[in-house]
Amino acid sequence: MADLEDMKIIDPGVDDNIAKLTPERIERTVNKVLTQETAARLKIYMDTCVHCGLCADSCQSYVSRDKDPDYAPVAKVKDTIWEMVRRKGKVDAEFLHNAARIAFIDCGACRRCSMYCPFGIDISYLIMTTRRILNLLGVVPQYLQDTTNSHAATMNQMWVQQDDWIDTLMWQEEDAQVELAGTRIPLDKEGADIMYSVIGPEPKILAQLIANMAIIFKVAGADWTMPSTDGWDNSNMAMYSGDFETMGRVERLHWDRASQLKVKRVVMGECGHAYRGAVYDGPRWLGWTKPPIPMVHAVEYYYDIIKSGRIKIAHKYEGSVTVQDPCNIVRGRGLQDKLRYVVNAICEDFRDMDPHYEHNYCCQAGGGLINCGPPWKRSRMKSNRIKAEQIHGTGAHMVITPCHNCHSGIEDIIGHYKLGCHVSFISELLVKTMEMSEA
Amino acid sequence: MVNRETWDWNNGSRAICDLGALEDRFDEVHELTASPDGERIAAPVLTAPDTFSVAVNDQRWEGEFEKAWHLAFTPDGRLTALVRIDDEWTLAIEGEPWEDRWEFAWNPIFSRDGSVIAVQIKDNMEYTVAVNGTAWEKKFPSSRGLALSPDGKRAAAVVQVEPLAEADVFGFFEGTWSLAVDGEPWERKFINAYGPTFSEDGERIAAEVRLDICEYTLAEDSVPWDNRFGCIWEPSYRNGSSHLLAPVRVAGSWTIAENGEPIWASRFMQLWNQRLSPDGSRIAAVATTSFGQWSVVVDDRLWKSSFDDMVLPPVFAPDGSRVAATVRSKGRWGLAVDDRPWTETFDMAWDPIFSPDGARVAAKVERDGRFAVFMDGRSWSPWFDMLWDPIFSPDGTRMLVRAVENGTLVRHVVDVATGFQS
Ligand code: SF4
Numbered sequence: 001m002a003d004l005e006d007m008k009i010i011d012p013g014v015d016d017n018i019a020k021l022t023p024e025r026i027e028r029t030v031n032k033v034l035t036q037e038t039a040a041r042l043k044i045y046m047d048t049c050v051h052c053g054l055c056a057d058s059c060q061s062y063v064s065r066d067k068d069p070d071y072a073p074v075a076k077v078k079d080t081i082w083e084m085v086r087r088k089g090k091v092d093a094e095f096l097h098n099a100a101r102i103a104f105i106d107c108g109a110c111r112r113c114s115m116y117c118p119f120g121i122d123i124s125y126l127i128m129t130t131r132r133i134l135n136l137l138g139v140v141p142q143y144l145q146d147t148t149n150s151h152a153a154t155m156n157q158m159w160v161q162q163d164d165w166i167d168t169l170m171w172q173e174e175d176a177q178v179e180l181a182g183t184r185i186p187l188d189k190e191g192a193d194i195m196y197s198v199i200g201p202e203p204k205i206l207a208q209l210i211a212n213m214a215i216i217f218k219v220a221g222a223d224w225t226m227p228s229t230d231g232w233d234n235s236n237m238a239m240y241s242g243d244f245e246t247m248g249r250v251e252r253l254h255w256d257r258a259s260q261l262k263v264k265r266v267v268m269g270e271c272g273h274a275y276r277g278a279v280y281d282g283p284r285w286l287g288w289t290k291p292p293i294p295m296v297h298a299v300e301y302y303y304d305i306i307k308s309g310r311i312k313i314a315h316k317y318e319g320s321v322t323v324q325d326p327c328n329i330v331r332g333r334g335l336q337d338k339l340r341y342v343v344n345a346i347c348e349d350f351r352d353m354d355p356h357y358e359h360n361y362c363c364q365a366g367g368g369l370i371n372c373g374p375p376w377k378r379s380r381m382k383s384n385r386i387k388a389e390q391i392h393g394t395g396a397h398m399v400i401t402p403c404h405n406c407h408s409g410i411e412d413i414i415g416h417y418k419l420g421c422h423v424s425f426i427s428e429l430l431v432k433t434m435e436m437s438e439a
Numbered sequence: 440m441v442n443r444e445t446w447d448w449n450n451g452s453r454a455i456c457d458l459g460a461l462e463d464r465f466d467e468v469h470e471l472t473a474s475p476d477g478e479r480i481a482a483p484v485l486t487a488p489d490t491f492s493v494a495v496n497d498q499r500w501e502g503e504f505e506k507a508w509h510l511a512f513t514p515d516g517r518l519t520a521l522v523r524i525d526d527e528w529t530l531a532i533e534g535e536p537w538e539d540r541w542e543f544a545w546n547p548i549f550s551r552d553g554s555v556i557a558v559q560i561k562d563n564m565e566y567t568v569a570v571n572g573t574a575w576e577k578k579f580p581s582s583r584g585l586a587l588s589p590d591g592k593r594a595a596a597v598v599q600v601e602p603l604a605e606a607d608v609f610g611f612f613e614g615t616w617s618l619a620v621d622g623e624p625w626e627r628k629f630i631n632a633y634g635p636t637f638s639e640d641g642e643r644i645a646a647e648v649r650l651d652i653c654e655y656t657l658a659e660d661s662v663p664w665d666n667r668f669g670c671i672w673e674p675s676y677r678n679g680s681s682h683l684l685a686p687v688r689v690a691g692s693w694t695i696a697e698n699g700e701p702i703w704a705s706r707f708m709q710l711w712n713q714r715l716s717p718d719g720s721r722i723a724a725v726a727t728t729s730f731g732q733w734s735v736v737v738d739d740r741l742w743k744s745s746f747d748d749m750v751l752p753p754v755f756a757p758d759g760s761r762v763a764a765t766v767r768s769k770g771r772w773g774l775a776v777d778d779r780p781w782t783e784t785f786d787m788a789w790d791p792i793f794s795p796d797g798a799r800v801a802a803k804v805e806r807d808g809r810f811a812v813f814m815d816g817r818s819w820s821p822w823f824d825m826l827w828d829p830i831f832s833p834d835g836t837r838m839l840v841r842a843v844e845n846g847t848l849v850r851h852v853v854d855v856a857t858g859f860q861s
């Protein structure tokens with residue numbers, strides 16, 4: 001039985017909007033998505049599932065909630081999209097209230113379960129289809145919807161004004177120069193090798209990360225630039241709220257900016273979902289099979305510059321560290337070995353989590369979950385006790401998280417379960433450990 | 440580039456600026472910008488710690504600033520920069536800052552002849568627009584995106600017209616965005632507004648507007664089209680008329696709609712970056728019929744060639760008879776002209792440039808970090824260390840090439856027919 005406390009949570013984005021719906025609109029919307037937007041895939045998955053339950057143990061929320069069957073992946077789709085199909089869209093307010101909780105809070109679309117399903121049924125796709133329907137009904141948790149609204153209005157995730165963006169890059173350049181003279185953040189440099197793009201929260205709350213990257217680029221001798229105007233944000237919460245039109249608009253602008261700047265590739269900061277948005281979901285919705293210009297995740301970039309000797313590690317970090325494998329760059333892209341190469345190059349005492357690589361558990365923050373905001377934080381914590389146990393099991397004092405959502409999500413877990421360790425991005429360790437000279 | 444006729448079109452090469460000497464004179468020399476006529480090269484320079492000026496050839500602006508960036512030459516050849524003085528921003532033209540300064544100023548845009556310059560500004564935490572140095576009276580909680588009519592007589596900006604409390608998702612969907620035209624906001628508010636575009640005569644203005652979660656259309660002079668679409672991209676006016684068109688998404692696929700109704704029979708998986716021929720009679724756009732089959736569609740007819748990575752906005756010849764586009768396929772850049780891809784490919788290729796009679800197509804290209812001009816698919820110039828887009832003389836017989844070799848900006852005027860003689 002699903003968590004009673006969670007079931008009672010009233011989220012205005014969900015419940016106030018459900019109250020405005022008519023049965024006709026619900027039915028019409030569900031059927032529109034089922035007939036016009038979902039491929040044959042949905043039906044095949046429904047017909048293929050044998051309800052064996054083999055996927056259950058793969059999901060962090062099921063395991064963390066003492067194997068409550070309502071949190072098994074298959075239950076999550078049975079109680080949402082499959083029921084909508086079965087009832088031909090004739091579902092009521094109570095159903096939608098529960099479906100929104102399941103689709104937006106209980107599943108991070110991390111795709112771990114698909115690896116354990118003998119038929120490879122893509123639960124994440126089914127959950128995303130549920131979210132698409134809920135989005136068209138206007139039923140989206142308030143804070144997640146607000147993030148999507150920010151994307152729609154500003155083309156970035158955090159309502160960053162255009163002048164604040166430029167101003168932030170300018171003072172980050174000055175800050176970086178204090179660390180390493182001559183460091184620059186070249187704006188709109190047409191024909192640079194690399195366009196560097198980040199996610200909205202960086203200029204808003206973690207601006208230091210931009211200075212870090214400027215220093216890393218300087219030491220590596222990179223020819224790089226950042227756009228001074230919209231299109232700089234590579235993140236995409238609209239993808240997770242089901243607003244694919246806004247997702248597409250944001251991704252198009254990002255790739256337009258890269259092509260206008262005539263760069264050879266885009267290097268992106270340490271983020272998992274942004275990688276998924278910019279490399280997979282965004283391009284596909286727009287008609288590309290892959291990003292039109294190569295996209296390099298920060299982990300791959302660090303790997304390249306360390307491996308090729310373009311940066312050297314002066315003294316390794318001595319404390320004990322573990323690493324969170326972000327779903328979207330490990331399960332999604334296979335960067336686990338490069339990630340370990342980088343971590344081992346920078347850190348003396350690396351301890352892997354168990355399980356790890358593509359079998360690692362999701363942080364229960366990605367997939368839009370953490371963006372659903374404070375009302376849902378306790379639920380996220382309850383759904384990821386297993387992550388706390390995993391971290392505790394390593395005995396490490398620091399969790400390296402090359403993904404913004406993992407970073408915030410694991411910080412929450414560390415606090416909630418009183419694990420007494422810290423989180424860090426790779427760039428924060430890299431600037432402390434690499435050789436820097438002003439030549 | 441209004442006065443191309445008055446430029447020096449005498450054949451020959453002339454050294455303009457020793458960039459090495461420039462580097463020696465200043466602690467830092469930032470990104471270089473060459474004037475369209477090739478007579479000047481400019482860059483923001485550091486004259487002392489935290490003190491910027493702008494170097495132009497072997498001179499520099501008298502004024503010094505806390506910052507100077509975003510150098511751009513207007514179409515009439517004046518050098519502009521965004522500058523910060525006493526913690527306030529403004530635009531400087533040929534070294535002369537506008538009298539008024541604001542908390543922030545950015546995104547300068549120019550009218551077709553360069554006589555009008557508009558910038559977005561922030562003043563006392565509110566947003567608006569300044570045109571030729573004078574700010575609109577009305578200010579807004581936010582503004583993003585700016586447009587000028589071709590003659591510069593009218594300006595418009597996408598503005599937020601209602602303040603929005605944090606996480607107020609209900610207020611957002613009631614509509615908080617609109618357009619402000621010449622300082623006055625439209626009466627109607629929308630969930631979002633994008634891509635403001637003036638008609639050629641400046642009489643009309645249109646923008647993409649969002650009316651519901653997944654309902655978009657165009658609004659012209661604040662009145663939305665009757666038809667609604669699943670998605671829409673930025674509009675264009677047909678040159679010389681008031682006909683308005685845009686790519687629209689109908690039942691999951693894209694086509695072009697004009698004055699609210701689809702005008703093409705073809706439907707595409709994606710369709711965008713439509714461009715009009717100079718007389719407004721023809722439309723070329725970028726389209727794909729299925730994943731990664733990017734091509735150009737001209738007047739509802741799709742090219743046969745396609746490119747898996749991307750196709751950049753198409754370019755019409757001056758007489759509208761030909762269409763070219765920069766394309767990327769299998770990781771290599773190239774050009775395609777009238778459905779025929781060049782056989783040579785490059786690490787990077789810039790926009791196609793037609794000769795005035797449309798007979799020739801040139802483009803700046805890059806290989807192994809060096810740059811050259813290719814013409815009609817073949818190598819036409821030597822390889823340079825740096826290069827700006829080549830420019831045809833008004834009669835089309837010569838080409839102006841602005842290039843850096845051995846640390847010097849050289850201005851070459853070369854016969855198109857014979858090319859560089861080695
Ligand atoms: S959170 Fe991950 S493992 Fe759990 S159901 Fe969703 S996709 Fe599957």
Ligand code: SF4
Binds near residue numbers: 049051056
């Ligand atoms: S493992 Fe696959 S087939 Fe078995 S219940 Fe889960 S989704 Fe269905």
Ligand code: SF4
Binds near residue numbers: 273364407409
């Ligand atoms: S936040 Fe990180 S771990 Fe969590 S879903 Fe994203 S990539 Fe996966």
